[in-house]
Amino acid sequence: MQNTDLQTLWVYLSTSPLTGLTITLVAYLTAYTLHRKTGTHPLTNTVLISVILLILILEVTDTEYATYFEGAQFIHFLLGPVTVALAIPLFQQFAQVKRLFIPIILSMVIGITVGTIAVMFIAKLLGADLATQISLSARSVTAPVAMGIAEKIGGIPSLTAVLAVLTGIIGAVLGTHYLNLLKIKDNSVKGIAIGNSSHGIGTARAFTLNTSMGAFAGLSMALAALLNALMLPWLVKGFLLVTG
Amino acid sequence: MKANKSSGIEFLFGMTALLIFQLLGEVSVRLLDLPVPGPVAGLLYLLVLLLAMGKFKRPAPESLEQSSLALLNHLSLLFVPAGVGVMVHFQRLEEEWLPITVALFLGVLITMGTTALSMQFLMRFFDKKAKKSS
Numbered sequence: 091m092q093n094t095d096l097q098t099l100w101v102y103l104s105t106s107p108l109t110g111l112t113i114t115l116v117a118y119l120t121a122y123t124l125h126r127k128t129g130t131h132p133l134t135n136t137v138l139i140s141v142i143l144l145i146l147i148l149e150v151t152d153t154e155y156a157t158y159f160e161g162a163q164f165i166h167f168l169l170g171p172v173t174v175a176l177a178i179p180l181f182q183q184f185a186q187v188k189r190l191f192i193p194i195i196l197s198m199v200i201g202i203t204v205g206t207i208a209v210m211f212i213a214k215l216l217g218a219d220l221a222t223q224i225s226l227s228a229r230s231v232t233a234p235v236a237m238g239i240a241e242k243i244g245g246i247p248s249l250t251a252v253l254a255v256l257t258g259i260i261g262a263v264l265g266t267h268y269l270n271l272l273k274i275k276d277n278s279v280k281g282i283a284i285g286n287s288s289h290g291i292g293t294a295r296a297f298t299l300n301t302s303m304g305a306f307a308g309l310s311m312a313l314a315a316l317l318n319a320l321m322l323p324w325l326v327k328g329f330l331l332v333t334g
Numbered sequence: 335m336k337a338n339k340s341s342g343i344e345f346l347f348g349m350t351a352l353l354i355f356q357l358l359g360e361v362s363v364r365l366l367d368l369p370v371p372g373p374v375a376g377l378l379y380l381l382v383l384l385l386a387m388g389k390f391k392r393p394a395p396e397s398l399e400q401s402s403l404a405l406l407n408h409l410s411l412l413f414v415p416a417g418v419g420v421m422v423h424f425q426r427l428e429e430e431w432l433p434i435t436v437a438l439f440l441g442v443l444i445t446m447g448t449t450a451l452s453m454q455f456l457m458r459f460f461d462k463k464a465k466k467s468s
Contacts, residue, residue, distance in 0.1 A: 268447070
């Protein structure tokens with residue numbers, strides 16, 4: 091009797107979207123608290139910790155990703171409006187952007203071109219298949235845009251989203267040390283470089299270090315979304331033409 | 335009593351505006367077959383509107399600022415569901431772990447490095463040019 095009660099409860103919990111949504115928020119808040127407690131150490135990145143916690147929970151309870159996503163999609167959905175919301179920091183920083191317009195756009199175009207070709211070339215050289223190479227090209231764009239681009243150029247949208255999140259985590263963890271190593275001092279330069287290489291997750295990290303760096307990173311991720319959407323179809327087509 | 339800002343109606347207005355612009359973006363991209371994703375088109379439309387309002391010395395509406403900041407402050411959270419999707423691709427990642435790992439790490443370092451160094455160079459270059467011409 092008690093056993094069947096528990097069983098019906100389990101069936102309810104394992105199929106209700108409420109569970110996926112709730113565990114996502116609990117995992118994030120746990121990760122967030124840990125991040126605070128360790129003095130915002132880059133290795134306790136909130137996305138990284140949340141993802142690990144959630145995968146452990148799903149594996150232990152033998153839950154499919156699709157079932158989990160029924161609930162988590164309510165959070166995932168907000169990636170659309172948050173992309174539109176990037177217009178606000180862009181607008182607020184517009185005077186700065188106008189002043190530095192040419193260096194910002196040129197350096198971002200250079201970074202995207204060199205980075206994309208390098209990434210696709212490395213992947214091809216080390217034996218990744220074509221779908222992986224194309225999906226990798228959009229890795230440095232914020233997830234919703236990356237998925238949209240991947241769909242248009244023949245990548246795998248869900249794989250691209252994962253690669254984008256991983257790229258963001260790597261950028262957030264290594265970014266500031268690396269830029270210090272390159273002896274970059276200017277916060278506007280740091281912000282632009284972080285946003286262009288590791289989008290929203292890098293930007294979130296930049297905001298915890300310095301508001302101006304964060305604003306530039308936010309600006310850069312918004313511009314990167316636009317530039318990548320325009321450039322990647324051509325870059326990928328060109329790369330595939332040259333490498334056959 | 336003054337209007338209570340914590341009633342959340344500002345946030346609701348802002349969210350609605352963001353969704354309307356996303357919708358405009360998605361619809362126009364599909365109708366005109368534009369090469370950019372819908373939310374990016376929505377971002378552009380909103381930016382153009384804000385800049386046009388700025389011409390008449392109007393700041394960004396507070397409701398938009400509030401809801402945008404609320405979303406942007408917890409940007410990390412929004413990436414979590416997509417990140418968990420890594421479990422669907424475990425097999426591909428197992429087969430291609432080497433190219434993917436190397437490409438991701440070097441991709442970040444190369445993109446970040448070339449962007450930072452070229453921007454630093456270009457800023458100095460344009461600074462010098464500006465000083466010379468003045």
